[in-house]
Amino acid sequence: MPATDYQGSFLGRISIRRNQVMSMEGNHEQELEDLELFQKHVADRFADLLPPQPSDETHADPLLSISWLRKLLDAFLCCEAEFKAILIMGRETSQILKPPLDRLIPELLERTVKALDICNAITNGIESVRHYQKLAEIAVTALENKPIGDGQIKRARRALNSLVTAMTTEDKDGNNYTRTWSFGRRGAASGNNKVTGQLRSLSWSVSRNWSAARQIHALTTNLVAPRGGESSSLASTVYVMSTVMLFVMWAMVAAIPCQERGGLATHFPVPKQLAWAQSMIVLHEKIGEEWKKKEKKGSAGLLDEMQKMEKLGQSLIDFTDNFQFPAEDERVEEVATQVAELAETCRKMQDGLVPLQLQIREVFHRMVRSRTEIHDLLESNGKLSAPMV
Template structure:
């Protein structure tokens, strides 16, 4: 069953339960069944991501590509909707402030604030990739010309320099020296977020046009902090609401971790070592599989010094290195065989630019939707906590 059908079926079932009067024993059995469905749907969605099915709705999808990341964010949005339904719909508010759920929800609320900051950082990273796309389009425009002469090669070289610098830059060097303020999680933007095109170009391709962060802000530390109090439910907690809180927290951490690994963000050193997922849960098997694959790629990235694991950026970097060799050694007229090779590389670079043009803005819109969804969910859960405390009898 597709993810959207899973979600509609699950939400419909919870909605029906909300309007029914069920005996306590029956209600407990129903909650156990709902919890089992939530775990199964979560596992199925991530299994689809790991297997990369041929009938994917996103053409050209590969692991850690733009379209794959769009599907990843969509999975988080679906899981978040089911989690909120499981936690809130048909719930007696007086159940919420009781331990250990009260403490777990407070930790969850703090974790979501960090997710909001990472959403801002990733959205800014998408802007930086779009700047790389513009530079790559200049290279394509120059080297598509026939015949290729000194003027076209000079224009391509001028764009390839900053492009390759951006694609191989170190996170800390790239960001800490350029971002002076922080965009806070709930919508306040820094004063340097605008500026004309010339100002942005002066700061290079990784000057974000949508957000700025403090010099000491670290995506890696944010994720590490999110994991610090992420503990596995034990004993009776495994059959109560503590379990879906843990599942949702793990899913949330994994998704933002994968986004930070793929998209350029400030300070990501040691990202592959920050959290582990227990293997005893069936819903976690596919997440662990993807985590291992991304972790191995990240270790290579740290050795190589490239800007991110996004598949399109990796391909763009390889093509850029080859095209730099061509323009640096260019002599007119170039050999026919070499021109054919370059034409194929330019066509591939154009195809990457097209995929970026089609996918980056929708990805950024999904990240913004995730941001606003989490803000709304935080408000609803905090209201539930407040109502639960108010409904408790005074002793």
């Protein structure tokens, strides 16, 4: 059966196959075909996420921008759906109870649980980014005033200082959502240090001592490309999916403020020669480079919009620090451009952050559902050997 006949409809092909009585050999061929197609789709989807060549005229989303992350999550959702279809729909399910899948599947489910917590940490992290957005918006409102006077300059400076401080302390403390805004210069809550301390420990987004870096590291445990006798096509499919999950979670953690990211791995444990992983490897290298730079500098995340915001924020702070009334026209124009840029960044955040948050929830729910379905499949095929996590 030539594979090309059905390439158009992946699910259709599976449903056709379900109705056919296949010999073991035929099954094996199908599996290989599924795997090849899956790998091809993964490769294609991640190739679309590569940053464009400098010569390329098309206006692609910048790496790690909100719109890029949304595409990344879309890619994840597609891969996940395809993976589940291969694993659950057309399969002789008894296979997943045999080695090596009897080990690989529970490992995958364990990884899924860790990914769920990462999703929650990121949902929380986006709240921090929205907080930055609010602060930047105040600065924009202030600086858009014409003519610009001392009062609005002070107003903007205060907002920008809060913004930059929030962004830089975020990671140093490993703490999420450090609110630098609510307690004013005279420290309305200064007499209340105990409570503030308690709140600090409570700002853990996931749970006490939870660390995004450690979770990402845990996703790589047991993640080994199947070899020799173990390299059945289904085992490889599980491996591809686990790699995709690892990459997506890692990129999200690098981009969005997240509880405890110190020592986030920059090594991608995937053999260089795997064709389907090429784009992912390239992306990983690029983001990894950025992350290393970022770690030295100490800022809240690699999210493109945040980086822009930080740069503009710094520059506008310089402006407000040296501001003297009345402002020079030349300087005013220069600042107006920056303010417009900052306003544009805020707009992108305003448009993109909540949908991104919803999409992460969708990823979360999808993973929960898949885990339940795979779990039920295992249950119905006999008791699991080890208690599920």
